[in-house]
Amino acid sequence: MKMKKYLSVGLAAVALLVLATGCGKNDETGVSAAGQTSEQERTTVKLGIIGADTDVWDSVQARLKDEGIDLEYVQFTDYSQPNTALASGDIDLNSFQHQFFLDNFNEEHETDLVSIGNTVNAPLGIYSEKISDIAELKEGDKVAIPNDVTNGGRALILLQSAGLLTVDEAKQQAPTVSDITDNPLNLEIVELDAAQTARALQDVTVSVINSGMAVDAGYIPANDAIYLEPVDEKSRPYVNIIATRAEDADNDIYQKIVAAYQTDETIKVIEETSKGSSIPAWETFGKK
Template sequence: MKKIYSLGLAAVALLVLATGCGKEAEGTNKSSSSSAQEEVTVKLGVIGADTDVWDNVQARLKDEGINLEYVKFTEYSQPNTALASGDIDLNSFQHQFFLDNFNEEHGTELVSIGNTVNAPLGIYSDKLKDISELKEGDKVAIPNDVTNGGRALNLLESAGLIKIDETKKQAPTVSDITENKLNLDITELEASQTARALQDVTVSVINSGMAVDAGFIPTEDSIFLEPVDEGSRPYVNIIVARTEDKDNEVYQKVVAAYQNEETVKVIEETSKGSSIPAWETFGSK
């Protein structure tokens, strides 16, 4: 009887132990499943191939359970359309002036949720070493969208090449040029084509991101670079969301991860000092 009783106790003990282990394993599986479900993917629209800065941000976001997925576009007309339609969650490629113009033209309500960098516009050339070398009738390429085109014309005026109607200074067009002493032949191109056009024109006005993608260091390779001052505020690059998502907690974490000291170092390295962390100069948004 004692032997039977002992065997019975042993069997009960084994059953309890097995049951306990089963519950522990089940609990671990539930925890792992829950953790996997908590990871959130944020689709970020960008222009161009250079994502070094965002790669640095992405590494920090993974610790927050956020997976950043790049959706790459080639033309400035695309990322806002994709954001408005819900194909992406955020985009980061434009300045405030560009966004305001897009909203007005398309009846959208996209908003800035954070500043990224100020990237000065530059004049580049394969043929000249200095802006003063431009001659009568030389060809000049500028971006063809309203905001960057107007910005390019203001830059040409800053360089002393043209004069613009005073009443149209914020968003001038080629027709607003009041003086062009060298009769420069100004051609408007899609912004992504301005760097490629260098072989066909004397000088080209190129956005900083496009210039870096083309292998230029703006502070070293441009023959004239846009000054950075309070007048640069409308041209600060931003992270953009749909209006209903402006306070989204996950998206705010994306902004916080970008506006970080580690990001400052990467911006300095990748842009060779040509881009400036805008949240340090102009505030977080």
């Protein structure tokens, strides 16, 4: 009888030891008894961007770490690539374009990519290494603009707002060079890939350069542009966005990324890194 009693006590002790040992390990969900997130629970999201400047996204990434989300940057060199990669599933999100550009891409390629959050409004600028004021432009001077439909049209509208030419109003936000109705100085419009507009400054009198390309080239748009795009209600189509595939629009992880971006902490980094050249769009135009 005593032996059976000792055996029962021994088995109970072993059971307690196993239970105690198990409590110190991660369970099947990957969460320890202390509530710490394990590596098994972490989610990596591939984010497509243009250029090398990741300062703003780095600040967002730091906040996402605590939620078990890791951003993997996939860097592209021109505007034709990130949406193609997103549509094919090679990346999960991208952040490089405005709404008008996305709408045009969807129409041309029969894709279904959508915006899930506004990021910044980055005014387009006119830059020059030869003159310091647009009033110095002369007859026949060369003007470089991006050659894609959306940014090219935006550039022509910018030149119109600067009083340099007039475009057909019927074309709304997508005029082309052939839609110029008045060009008093007979400016020679040179259409280039957006990535080449900054490099062309030695060969043209002025160049219309997207904000991100200008920053990558070492310019501070608010200081170095000789003319900067006005920011008003007409700027809404040019608000930069975070995009994904339509079927993933409500993905909880992606929504957390948008929420982590649209914060006061991000505003501070945007102001510091852009020197006031980029404007937090969710404050002016809404979160989405």
